[in-house]
Amino acid sequence: MTKIDLNQSTKEEMSKHSRAISSVVDAVGDENKVSRAIGKLKQLQIAIPSWALGTGGTRFGRFPGGGEPSSLAQKIEDVALLNRLNKSSSSISLHIPWDKAENIEELKKLAKSLDLSFDAVNSNTFQDQPNQSYSYKYGSLCHTDKEVRQLAVNHNKEVISIGENLGSKALTVWLADGSIFPGQHDFKSALNRTLDSLSEIYSSLPPDWTMLLEYKPYEPNFYSMVIPDWGTSYLLVSELGDQAKTLVDLGHHLPNTNIEQIVSTLLFKNKLGGFHFNDSKYGDDDITVGSLKPYQLFLIFCELVKGMDDDPNLDLSWMIDASHNIKDPLEDLLQSVEAIKIAYAQALLVDYNELAFYQNRNDISQCQEILQEAFRTDVRALVREARLQLGGVYDPIKSFRENKIREKLISERGVNSKATGL
Amino acid sequence: MTKIDLNQSTKEEMSKHSRAISSVVDAVGDENKVSRAIGKLKQLQIAIPSWALGTGGTRFGRFPGGGEPSSLAQKIEDVALLNRLNKSSSSISLHIPWDKAENIEELKKLAKSLDLSFDAVNSNTFQDQPNQSYSYKYGSLCHTDKEVRQLAVNHNKEVISIGENLGSKALTVWLADGSIFPGQHDFKSALNRTLDSLSEIYSSLPPDWTMLLEYKPYEPNFYSMVIPDWGTSYLLVSELGDQAKTLVDLGHHLPNTNIEQIVSTLLFKNKLGGFHFNDSKYGDDDITVGSLKPYQLFLIFCELVKGMDDDPNLDLSWMIDASHNIKDPLEDLLQSVEAIKIAYAQALLVDYNELAFYQNRNDISQCQEILQEAFRTDVRALVREARLQLGGVYDPIKSFRENKIREKLISERGVNSKATGL
């Protein structure tokens, strides 16, 4: 594994940092609130998906970088690297069969030695694997052919069983099933078959597991998706049972969707299971979290903070799901985690009781002021403080570069190593 | 009431018409299917909303035409006029308080004499009426203030009671409630209060009535609507009970939404209550049905035909909801009804068993061919035949113009008469 020697923060850095903390206290006017926020920030861990450690691409091409992890062990090492820098990425989310390991025990040992755990496991029924007995060309859990559906169901069961071995507690199901042309699907039958298949998978779920069901309006199908929106996912997880929840991927919405309201509605019905964080302008662009719509991210976190305040037992799955087409994947992930923590920090500064007071009076200008004041506060020092307290570095990207980590990875793994996956 | 003397179809028209019927039989290759379609077309009645009989407008202005109905009696007469021409508009849908009548018995008599009935009644809590005790500025059923909610609940109860007198069997609730700015609403509380208010209204529903609950993503609120999408409406009507159903207004969707799939999903859960037909390119443009996306309309009707085939007791509410900003409202309504019947006729020509056969084989090209063949068939003669069999005219728009109906209405009612409403 790449050896890195992380420098201590300089004296100058640290004194600048404490002045920055003071100025947040000054702006917020409540030292306790700031300390509490730092405490909460320390607890937030965001899982890294194994497939985001390599270079992504589009149907038009892919421009690989170098030093990509070409084995699951290397992927785990990359996540450990990230976590060593930011102390907020202490778990990895696997995608089967891309991450199918021959020696699970060794991997578990490796992960343990690096203080990493295994987050939700992901099944894959949107690609055919070599020598697969049936093709998913026309769907998987929704397929008209019983044997294809059974293949997909069995695959999901296998994923659960792999996850059990690893210590995972959740199965994430993203279903690419859908149709490209009007007439291709009988919507009702396709939905019904999907519900049946999911039920069979659900029945294999260990009692302490959660099934996280995604939704997506389009891509890779361009006329209909079997689970196009939160409403359909909600309908399905409601029928499946208490262990089934909806997972929100920020990029899986039609233009202009109010995502924070969906988050709230799912919390209202206790059916929010977790997140795939990313950002996007047009479709499922899968770009760095917070790189385009930081205020939307903040508003989503306001709902989450309220939800966690309302229900201390709320157990949500947090993961990044991005495609790093042209930036260094590790730098990109560091930026994403930072953006998530910044949004969370801002949301923690809101006084929700005060907000509710003005909401009840319909004092809309004041409600806006309260949110904007939190958002306009420079909370980077709080995120840094939480990171430093956990043993992370002052500036993860800067450390990554000063330690020439990418260069080291390339020299170890070569320029042509290729992460499996998309 | 305007006297019109509708000419008989000419011999030439009628012989052209029968050739056109023959050519549909030729194209479809099944005379029975064509007869059955004509039979179904004769049964489809589409309600006319009272507010669509006058000139609509935008926030930028309104350009009234002339001869608009300025009383409820005149509105009923306008609908009778339409129905005399097309024989498919035999009911009117009222909007309270715009259509609050002093003498209900007289109106019922008038309607009966014209063979018209009263369709769903609509409540209005998106505008303040003169001398209203509380304002709906910040919402109605969702309002933070109990007294405003009660006002809105009572209004809905009154609307039900008016509807009972008239013989209506459904209450349509379109809720403009929402927020324009982040922070204005606590989504969860607003949704919860709305559910409570709706429950109280629902409890007043006569046992043979349906409550139709609309959804809309934006306008007049521009950040959130309390019931933004079918999922939220579905969640609410599920909690309310069997008499509550979702109503789909074609213009109430985000860009690129697959509406026909929503229709299918609601049918799957037996929660589709009815339609507000219109067409649109950008938002809730409320333009003439079928004037922009006739293929989408056809696809929606394919779902409806399948749904009605599956459940002969399915009882759906059909209504036009459009805003006639620059065209003659009556001509516009005639065009809308014609477009609906054309789409229905095309959908009736599809052989759904054959379609299912190819769907099950994933023969996508063939599925597409089946739908497109039905859509590309010129079914205007079938719609005309159904209309003629019911005693309507050969060409409603032509008759409207030849009889100088608008001119007569203007001379009777003046150029400055104004229909109440939007």
Next chain:
Amino acid sequence: MTKIDLNQSTKEEMSKHSRAISSVVDAVGDENKVSRAIGKLKQLQIAIPSWALGTGGTRFGRFPGGGEPSSLAQKIEDVALLNRLNKSSSSISLHIPWDKAENIEELKKLAKSLDLSFDAVNSNTFQDQPNQSYSYKYGSLCHTDKEVRQLAVNHNKEVISIGENLGSKALTVWLADGSIFPGQHDFKSALNRTLDSLSEIYSSLPPDWTMLLEYKPYEPNFYSMVIPDWGTSYLLVSELGDQAKTLVDLGHHLPNTNIEQIVSTLLFKNKLGGFHFNDSKYGDDDITVGSLKPYQLFLIFCELVKGMDDDPNLDLSWMIDASHNIKDPLEDLLQSVEAIKIAYAQALLVDYNELAFYQNRNDISQCQEILQEAFRTDVRALVREARLQLGGVYDPIKSFRENKIREKLISERGVNSKATGL
């Protein structure tokens, strides 16, 4: 005019303020850059449109507040009030005929006494005025009828002449012309007629004036607008001549449009004339600037700062164009101006040479860091400092409320006063 007695900032406020300034210097690491930013902020003046001083509405209704200005003199007084608070709103933009004044000399005197000037004048050919000889129902500058076009051309000429009297230097043309249905317009002819009409107006433009030409994709027309996008506006202003420029209204774009790129392209061709600032989620929602997409606003200002750096003679028109449907219009305008200045301040903190350096190396992560660092900096103190130096108040909204300005306006003008306009 409403008498207000603005308190001095407290000692505590002022010492908090200077700590906040220091912390910006600390974050930015360059005192000169901060001073320069404050200097630039002092120069930015944003015009207030007369029509934004009252309550706006939608086609579904309007919920008036109280104390609205019911005369042009009162509108000028309202702008003076805003300017007294924020010192950044020293001009008013009039809309003719809504703001047609009988006694122009008196108005000029009033404005002068309040240190206000008259910004761009706006023509209105999207509504019919009482007793207008021809109707704009089917268009104005594009109308098929020569006499309607001439009426609209003459109106624009009259607006120029009114503007000349007032000391304006620009005519803003927003053309609602378009079509609601396919077939209604022959696009080519409509565009050609519009070009002819604009040419005639352009020929009346005083040599030191600018014609600002807006574009908008839809509303109030729902199939086509004659000038739907920047490309069409650019095509027209290119043909008209050097005095014609494109005006960008932030709400006048299709979903997901990259507005900052349009700004850059127009600057590239020296055809950017100015802005109508507002924010929106769905369409032309006309909500408070910065209330939804503050990062987009910042990115637009980055282009503007670069543009102004490149061309010190660049003369842009800055105006708010919003519709205050439920908030107090004056509070809303104060929030909008603040948001504009915050975005400008953030954009002023970017080191564009450094950015160019990394752009040239395709170091994308670093480019992102540079922008996000500026955006994440809490610049509220810089905006406040600029305001205080100009004699404005510490916190405009707070002063507005503490001085009970709305209450005073209501007591002076009544609850039912109505601002003309939308």
Next chain:
Amino acid sequence: MTKIDLNQSTKEEMSKHSRAISSVVDAVGDENKVSRAIGKLKQLQIAIPSWALGTGGTRFGRFPGGGEPSSLAQKIEDVALLNRLNKSSSSISLHIPWDKAENIEELKKLAKSLDLSFDAVNSNTFQDQPNQSYSYKYGSLCHTDKEVRQLAVNHNKEVISIGENLGSKALTVWLADGSIFPGQHDFKSALNRTLDSLSEIYSSLPPDWTMLLEYKPYEPNFYSMVIPDWGTSYLLVSELGDQAKTLVDLGHHLPNTNIEQIVSTLLFKNKLGGFHFNDSKYGDDDITVGSLKPYQLFLIFCELVKGMDDDPNLDLSWMIDASHNIKDPLEDLLQSVEAIKIAYAQALLVDYNELAFYQNRNDISQCQEILQEAFRTDVRALVREARLQLGGVYDPIKSFRENKIREKLISERGVNSKATGL
């Protein structure tokens, strides 16, 4: 080459066909118009892009069919096959370097023997080729590095020279260049560099050639594209000169764009160069032409028919650009050509003088009636008649299946043959 033996139409088919023609004449009421339409239909040839002959895919995967052409010669044979069936696909459009041939003379001979010609040639600077000296990862014609730009310019020059050898008369440039993150590009510099690069390519254009410049709002870049919209393409082709024109790809627009209006504006300025036909619901979905929005296609053809009527010398490039992810590519192409010809036939039935008459009177209902009457007419017989007159088959898809063409191709080429390209 696959041997197929195309059956003659049966007597029953032919008599059904002539009845169908008669019924169109009946509906249209003008035999000459129908004959003229058939004449025009015979002339319309639509180029087939070489890359559409194999199975397409998305970033999530690809599900190949079998019998794909694995050489350029086989691609030419596939197009010949299509053309033998529909007689409307007499040319092929090549993509370099995918279609770089070793022996051009042989290919020309092959094409000639099959009565095919070579349409526009396409350059490719959105993918890196093995052993390429510089990477297009960060752009090509817009790249910050002069040497990358030169590589891309030279590639385009080479494509022109290959095209000259083949007898092409146009170069199509689709530029994937853009940025994924705010800050990555300096928009102005990127656009300026692109203009310079295009100028150098343009200077190599033979005098009888056209340069067709596409635009696209996003994908594969997700923040900005250097040529995002028709306005930018128009700006560039205007600066380049008369031989440069804009090419419209139907899928390259933001949601809700009025494409037919863009077509009209480009025709107005004589800057429309051609089309890439496809259909889409969400983004650049590249699905079968006419499979989703047939009315939009018809409206576009109305503009084209008017444009060709206005300028008989108008020379437009017509090509399909689709991605056949799950349907048989050849069937899909047959469906696309059919849909184009149907839309063209409908547009040819419109009486544009009559339309203009009602447009000038602002009789909007009547304008709508005129367009809808043409669209609702069943014109399949006209398209078939044109095809039969040229020697094509009665029903291309049926012939394709009855002749078991795909089965033959698979047996000749195998199930694993792979077309180069996307």
